[in-house]
Structures are given as structure tokens and as C-alpha cells.
Amino acid sequence: MHRTDRSGPGTGLRAGLSDSGAGFRTNRPAVQRKGRQGLKGHSDGLLSEFRSREVTQSRRLIIVGNGGAAVHAVRAARAAGHQGPIHMISDAAGPAFNPMLAPYFLAGKIPFEACFPFGKDFYEDHHVTCDFGVPVAALDALNREICLGNNKRIFYDRCLVATGASPILPKIPGLRHSPRIFSLRTPRDTIRLHATLARAKKALILGASMIGIKLAQILMDHGMTVTIAEVAERVLSSAAHPVCSSFLARKIREKSVDLRLGCTLDHIDEGAGKLACHFTDDRSLETDLCLVAAGVHANTGFLDPCQVALDEGILVNERLESSAPGLYAAGDVSQGPNPVSGGKKLIGLWDNACCQGRTAGANMAGDDTLYLGTIPHHVSTFFGVTFLHLGDVHRRGDHVRILTNRTSVDGTFHVLVFDRAVLVGVNSLNAVQNAGMLKSAIMQKLHWSDDLNLPLENPTQTQIERILTSLRTPRF
Numbered sequence: 001m002h003r004t005d006r007s008g009p010g011t012g013l014r015a016g017l018s019d020s021g022a023g024f025r026t027n028r029p030a031v032q033r034k035g036r037q038g039l040k041g042h043s044d045g046l047l048s049e050f051r052s053r054e055v056t057q058s059r060r061l062i063i064v065g066n067g068g069a070a071v072h073a074v075r076a077a078r079a080a081g082h083q084g085p086i087h088m089i090s091d092a093a094g095p096a097f098n099p100m101l102a103p104y105f106l107a108g109k110i111p112f113e114a115c116f117p118f119g120k121d122f123y124e125d126h127h128v129t130c131d132f133g134v135p136v137a138a139l140d141a142l143n144r145e146i147c148l149g150n151n152k153r154i155f156y157d158r159c160l161v162a163t164g165a166s167p168i169l170p171k172i173p174g175l176r177h178s179p180r181i182f183s184l185r186t187p188r189d190t191i192r193l194h195a196t197l198a199r200a201k202k203a204l205i206l207g208a209s210m211i212g213i214k215l216a217q218i219l220m221d222h223g224m225t226v227t228i229a230e231v232a233e234r235v236l237s238s239a240a241h242p243v244c245s246s247f248l249a250r251k252i253r254e255k256s257v258d259l260r261l262g263c264t265l266d267h268i269d270e271g272a273g274k275l276a277c278h279f280t281d282d283r284s285l286e287t288d289l290c291l292v293a294a295g296v297h298a299n300t301g302f303l304d305p306c307q308v309a310l311d312e313g314i315l316v317n318e319r320l321e322s323s324a325p326g327l328y329a330a331g332d333v334s335q336g337p338n339p340v341s342g343g344k345k346l347i348g349l350w351d352n353a354c355c356q357g358r359t360a361g362a363n364m365a366g367d368d369t370l371y372l373g374t375i376p377h378h379v380s381t382f383f384g385v386t387f388l389h390l391g392d393v394h395r396r397g398d399h400v401r402i403l404t405n406r407t408s409v410d411g412t413f414h415v416l417v418f419d420r421a422v423l424v425g426v427n428s429l430n431a432v433q434n435a436g437m438l439k440s441a442i443m444q445k446l447h448w449s450d451d452l453n454l455p456l457e458n459p460t461q462t463q464i465e466r467i468l469t470s471l472r473t474p475r476f
């Protein structure tokens with residue numbers, strides 16, 4: 001049996017692009033289908049298969065984490081018919097939080113409660129036992145045993161690690177957890193930052209990342225003067241092609257952001273209600289707050305790398321299984337197959353976390369479901385520009401061709417990256433209407449017809465349209 005599930009996470013707000021290119025395949029094991037028939041028949045064979053299904057369904061499932069990946073895993077396990085115990089463990093108290101919605105709350109667009117899209121009744125409704133407010137301190141994958149921060153020990157038959165990621169705090173003297181230094185990931189981070197919005201006048205943001213730039217816009221809308229310091233020589237260094245980065249940097253500076261590229265913070269002195277931020281180029285800046293948006297690291301600290309294969313995250317296959325038997329990983333902590341490169345990539349996106357959680361939950365319950373992976377994809381609007389990133393815009397090699405149109409009169413801008421005739425990456429500004437189609441083209445490795453004979457530099461909008469039309473028509 002094959003199933004393709006393209007439903008989104010259902011938060012009610014735009015959760016990035018639809019997962020048009022990704023899909024699920026379900027191959028329910030014969031034992032499950034036969035098990036159901038076994039209820040009617042009475043042969044020994046069918047009865048033993050029914051018992052085997054009963055064993056599967058009474059497995060003890062543990063889910064570590066309480067974010068999008070974790071919640072979707074619980075739903076999927078119950079939907080797959082799992083009737084045995086499900087135990088969730090999270091270091092945070094309270095219902096599941098969606099970090100992606102925190103900027104909308106800070107911008108005053110949604111109430112704080114809307115950042116908890118699954119509600120507090122989810123756990124009772126799904127018959128889940130909760131250990132919330134206490135972290136997992138260690139996981140022994142050989143003995144299938146979890147040790148909590150309060151020394152409680154729990155055994156599992158199947159365990160999902162869905163512990164997400166945490167903001168990186170660069171090792172810079174004076175940059176530490178303090179009332180004036182912020183990052184944004186948890187409900188607590190969100191409340192702290194929100195409480196300071198009305199008071200602070202000047203902010204330093206470390207990192208011209210997607211989150212850093214989005215937050216710069218929000219802080220400016222609250223009347224703050226904002227400096228962004230970025231170590232790299234350009235903005236959005238992982239999501240944007242250099243040509244697109246410089247265009248965006250101009251746009252950001254036009255909005256009066258003090259954008260400092262190639263700029264490294266040396267140390268911070270804290271005192272008299274202010275932060276004195278000193279940079280390696282001898283410049284200094286006095287601010288009310290410093291917001292760190294310099295990337296994240298996967299929360300894998302409680303795992304033993306001798307027991308579980310780790311890279312940037314927990315390495316998983318298309319079933320979301322790690323290298324350790326019975327141990328799965330999903331969401332921002334997992335590094336799964338990348339359908340385009342063929343390698344494994346950590347993709348920190350909400351819909352990816354939810355799709356992975358669903359696949360892992362179904363498989364832990366005895367299904368055989370595959371998640372074929374997705375590509376990096378972002379749509380974000382800041383400083384009057386809608387930015388689109390799809391796939392790999394940094395591909396290098398003799399066969400790579402990069403097509404840009406940077407002088408469009410209508411304010412749109414495209415960078416299309418081809419490897420031979422295959423589209424592998426896209427940046428667009430103010431032109432997201434083709435995003436779903438382009439994402440599918442990348443995922444499906446569709447070919448661009450060479451006989452279009454277009455210039456690689458500065459094609460007109462009409463010529464870009466011809467390329468997009470050509471991509472809609474697969475040529476194999």
C-alpha cells in the first residue's frame with residue numbers, strides 16, 4: 001500500500017512553503033493487515049500473527065521533546081493503531097510551543113497563546129504520560145534506558161529523540177546568559193524579549209541570519225535603533241547567493257539599519273544598565289540589549305556518540321531510524337536524507353520537523369513508512385522585500401551555471417542555479433508566485449531545455465518566464 005501525505009502542519013498561519021515535492025510511502029507490513037483478518041478467522045497461523053500485532057501495539061514508546069516533531073509523532077502512533085503506553089519527556093513545562101510563531105507574537109500580530117498550537121488537552125486526549133519540566137540527562141541506547149535530570153530511570157521499546165536545537169552562544173568574553181542578552185527559541189526567551197521591547201532604545205543583533213534580520217525589523221518597528229553585526233562578509237550567507245546577499249544588504253541599509261559585515265565582537269562589558277560592545281576593529285557600541293542570532297546546534301548532549309551515529313545531528317534513514325536499534329530521531333535534532341544531493345542534511349524547518357515526526361511515530365507503532373526528505377526552503381518578508389530561498393544556491397563546479405536578472409524594473413530579482421541542465425537552487429526577491437513549482441522542479445530534478453538559448457546574465461522577466469515554463473514541462 002502506498003500513501004502520499006502532503007498535508008501541512010496545520011498551524012493556521014503560513015508555515016513556509018507547502019511540501020509539494022516531499023512525500024510519504026507507506027508499506028504496512030503484511031503481518032498487520034493479516035492481523036486484522038485474524039480477528040475473524042481462527043487458524044493457528046492467523047492467531048499467532050494477531051498476537052504478534054498485539055506485541056507491537058503494546059510496545060512502550062518514549063518521546064523525548066515536546067515540539068512539533070514530538071506531537072506529530074504521538075498523533076501518528078495513535079493513528080497507526082498503537083494502544084500501548086506513550087510517555088513524553090520534556091525539559092520545559094507546559095504544552096508544545098511553536099518557535100516559528102514567536103516573531104509574530106513579538107510583532108503584535110498574534111496573542112502569546114497562539115504560539116501553543118496543539119493546546120493543553122492534547123496529552124490527555126492522546127493518553128500520554130508526561131514527565132515535563134525535567135530534562136533527559138543521559139540515554140543508554142544499548143540498554144534502552146533513559147535517565148532524567150531527577151535521576152528517574154525509564155526503559156523503552158522504541159524511543160524518539162525530538163529535542164530540537166538551541167541557539168549558539170559564541171564564546172566571547174561577556175557574552176553570557178544575562179538580563180540584557182537574549183536569544184529566541186523557547187516560551188521563556190519570547191516572554192523575556194517581549195518584556196524588554198517597550199523599554200529598550202538601542203539593540204545589537206549578532207548574526208545577519210534569517211532570524212536576525214526578521215528580529216531587526218521587529219525591533220525597529222518598536223522604535224529601536226538597530227545594529228546588526230555579522231562575522232561573514234555578507235547577509236544570509238547560507239540561504240542567499242552572493243549576488244542576492246549584496247542586493248539585500250543594500251535594501252536593509254536603506255531602512256536605516258546599521259549593518260556591519262565582516263564584523264567580529266571582541267567582548268562585552270556590562271554595567272550601569274547598558275552593554276558596552278567592543279569589536280575587533282576597535283569600534284565600540286553602547287546598547288540596551290544584545291540579541292544573539294548566530295545559528296543553532298542540535299540538542300544531542302545526552303547521547304553517547306559511541307552508541308549513536310552523530311554528525312551535525314543524529315544521522316537517520318528514510319524511516320527516521322538512527323544507527324541504534326529502537327531509537328529514532330525527528331525534527332531539528334535529526335540529519336536525514338537530502339533527496340537532491342543524496343547526502344544527509346540537517347534542515348531546521350517546521351514542516352520538515354512535523355513530517356519527520358509523523359513518519360517516526362507511525363514506524364514506532366509498527367508501520368513501515370518512508371519520508372523521502374525535503375530541501376531547504378524559506379519564504380520571509382522583511383524590510384519591504386519578500387525573500388525566497390530553495391535548495392542549493394552555493395553549488396560549485398564546471399557544470400554549474402548561474403542565471404541572474406538583477407535590474408528588473410518591477411523590483412523582482414532571480415538567481416537560478418543549474419547543475420548541467422538541472423535546477424538545484426533558487427533565490428527570488430518579490431517573486432514567490434512560482435515557489436511551489438520551482439521547489440517541485442528541484443525535488444524532481446527536472447531539466448531546463450538548452451535550446452532556449454538564453455543569456456546567463458540579466459535575462460528579461462519574459463525570458464525568466466520562459467525558463468519557468470520550460471521547467472513545468474519535464475524533459476528526460
Ligand SMILES: Cc1cc2nc3c(=O)[nH]c(=O)nc-3n(C[C@H](O)[C@H](O)[C@H](O)COP(=O)(O)OP(=O)(O)OC[C@H]3O[C@@H](n4cnc5c(N)ncnc54)[C@H](O)[C@@H]3O)c2cc1C
Nearest residue numbers: 065066067068069090091100136163164331332348349350
Ligand atoms: C525565531 C524562530 C523563527 C523560525 N521561523 C521559521 C519559519 O519561518 N519557518 C520554518 O519552517 N521554521 C522556522 N523556525 C524553525 C522551526 O521552529 C523549527 O524547525 C521547529 O520548531 C523544530 O521543531 P522540533 O520539534 O524539532 O524542535 P523544538 O520545537 O525545538 O522542540 C524541541 C523540544 O525538545 C525539548 N528538549 C530539548 N532538550 C531536551 C532534553 N535534554 N530533555 C528533554 N527535552 C528536551 C524542548 O523543550 C522542546 O520541547 C523558526 C525557529 C525560530 C527559533
